[in-house]
Amino acid sequence: MDEYLAWAENYHHREQELLDKSFEDKSFEQDETTRLRLQHQALLELEQDEWSKNIVSVLMTFGAQETKQFFMLLNHYFVSSKHRLQIVYLLSGFLLRKYDNSTTLIAISVTNLIMLLPRICTSLPPFLPRLFYIFARALCWDQLRDIRRKQGQSADRTTQTQAKQAAANDWDCAENDFTIPEEFDEETFRARTIAQVTRHMLHPNLVMMDTETELTDRSRWMKMESPDIMAQIMSLDLTNAASRVAFSSAVGNVSGSQEDLLDDNVWKHYTDQARLEDAETSDALVSDKRETTESPAAVSAPPAVTVQSILQLHKALKSGTEVLLGDDVWDADLEHLASGQDDDCAVDAGVYPASGSMSSNETKLLIAALKREVLLLRNELNFELFVKQQHLQHMGRLHREHVSDSSVEAERQRTYNATRILKAQLAQATDALTKLKSESAKTKQKHVKWEDEQSSKLRNYRERWKAWQAEMEAARQQLADYEKRFADQNAQLVEVQQRAFDLENELKTREPQLKKAEELEIRVNQLTQQMLLWDKDLVQLDEQKRCIKVLLSEWQNKEELIRSLENTNKRLISNER
Structure with missing residues (x-):
């Protein structure tokens, strides 16, 4: 194990030196993500070394014979963050050599857990603390990564024990069921939890039951099937309406030639096809491993993947449109992805031919990122298919219950409609008769009222004409008075201006006397x-x-x-x- 880790570290140093030399004329600042990518790239390049393959083969053989000691050895080196990526990569190779990293692993694990929860509701109460711990880790994943990064490489057993006691004191849960010490920021956890809580409605059990009843009463789950539980859970999500609208609009833009996944025949067809693909995948894995062991050069290259097909499939998965399992342009890549380290090398050799520009580190990092994205998208597609299957079962049960009462409901509806129509006709006839009587009386009243209004308007016009004549004479007399007053005011204004001029002159002459009086x-x-x-x-x-x-x-x-x-x-x- 020490030789394997030392070889990996030396290989990483050599790759780092080559990268520094290639970018010596550019200002390039590496962050933690770049460092992890370089380590991952170094591990990918390490697979091509024959000596490293021999060490890995010896370790895999030892792990198959002494599994417990092998995992204890991995745990001993996993404590140090320096060798954590190499240990995880070795462990992933041991576990059927599946390609994953920390975020991919927890994403797929959480998806599988969500798919299992509706089927094991009666057995969940003892595991609620662990489920809450999983929920906390999923929310604060980036925070835990930063905390572990700060802890460094030399964390002894005493420090771990103290951290465990501090975590137990901070998280005072029921009966201290949390046995794994983790540090969470309370404010961050509360803020992220509130964001999830506000997306859901309040479950009735939180109001109708107390803590003890919620943990002990299992009868309510025994009466419900897993599709019913899944439908009830989805109904509490406030974002389902918006998601359904987006899904409907996306389906409307897709060509009508696509098949409907909600059809039972299509579902059975694709279920059988998926089973056949799983069987072929397992056979291909065994055959690929044997061919790789006997002659590595005999591995066939998969067909090339175009960038346009990758973008189209990614857009279809993100928009919620239907993606047929047989039309996936990445099936070949996924088969080789599920095999092992040697298959990854074959995919790289087939997708990108040997050339100076296409075998660069950036290209390999892009391939690794695309593989991870494909794995996550396939996991998301499996979850959506599972949810659709549960909804189909739930809708089938509801449809059967609805059909059983359809005849009685139809008869009652017909009687109700006939009664309502007759009542409406009677009300319409009564209203028509009342309207005719009222309209005839209103017509007579309107005629008399119209004659009175016309005579009153004529009298008003005559009175207004007389008033206008009187106002005109008064206005003429007032205008003459105003003109006479204006002439008098002009004479007074001239006189006032003369007096003001005289007063100003007198004020200037007496200004010294006024100053002396003030003193x-x-x-x-x-x-x-x-x-x-x-x-x-x-x-x-x-x-x-x-x-x-x-x-x-x-x-x-x-x-x-x-x-x-x-x-x-x-x-x-x-x-x-």
Whole structure:
């Protein structure tokens, strides 16, 4: 194991040096994602080395014979983040050599778990803490990655024990069922959980049951089949309506020649076809492994994949349109993807011919990313097919229940419709008769009212004409008065302007006298304030004199008292002698 890890590290260093030399004239800053991609690329290149293949073969043989010791050895090296990617890659090769990484593994695992949950509802209460832990890890996946990255390479057992105790204190769950210590940011977890909660409606059991009943009552799940549970779960998702609208619009744009996956015959056809493909895939895996062991050069290259077909399939999967299982342009790649490391090399050799430009590191990284995207999209397609199957079963049961009561419902509906039609006809006839009577009476009233309105309008017009004539005469008289008043006001205005001019001249001549008067007024105010201050000082002096007299009188009284006391003391002393 040490030799394998040392060889992988040295190979990665050599690839890093080559990459630095190729980009020595450019400013290139590597982040953590680039480092992981380079390590992954180094592992892909490492497969082509015969010496590395021999070491991996020895480790695989040891793992097949001593599985428990092999996993304990992997766990010992997995603790260090330095060799974690190499260990995970070796473990993935041991587990039928499936291509995955951490995010891919948890995505597929969570999908499988979601598909299993409706079928094991009665057995879930003991596993609720673990399910909650899985939910927390899925929400805070990026945060856990950052925390593990900060922990470094030298984390001893004591530090792990303390972290476990701290996590148990922070997550005070029922009976402390969380045995795996993980650190989660409470604010981040709450914010991401609220975003998921707001997408769903409140389940009635959260209101009707308490905690103990929710965990112990399993009878409600025994009465329901897994399709019914799946339909109930999907009904609580508030985004289903928008998803269905988007799916319908996408299906409308697809050609009418595509088959409907909701048809039972099509579903059976594709189910049988999928089974045959799985059987052929397993046979192909065994044959490919044998051919690779005997002669690696005998591996046949898969057909080339065009960029246009990749983009079209990716767009179809993302838009929700139907994708037929037999028409997938990546079937060949997926078969080789599911095989092993040698098959990956064959895919690379077939899809991209040997040339200087197409065998670069960027091209290989793109191939790896596309393979991962294909795996995730195929997982998403499997989940959507599972949901459709559950919905078909649920709709079939509802249809059978609906057909059983269709005759009674149809008869009741016909009777109700006939009664409603007769009532509507009777109401229409009554309304028509009432309208005819009311319209005839209204016509007579309107004729009389129209005659009265016309006569009143004529009288109003005559009165308005007389009023307009009187107003016109008054306006003419008022206009003459205004003209006379305007002439008088013009004469007054000229006189006022003359007087204002005279006053301005007089004001300029008396301006020095006004300034002197202002100065005298200021002087008078100052003297007045000084007189007030002088009077205030005199009052204070009088008060002080009175206080001095009082103090002198008190002082004299005290002296008299002291003298009397001294005389008394002297007499007492003389008497004692």
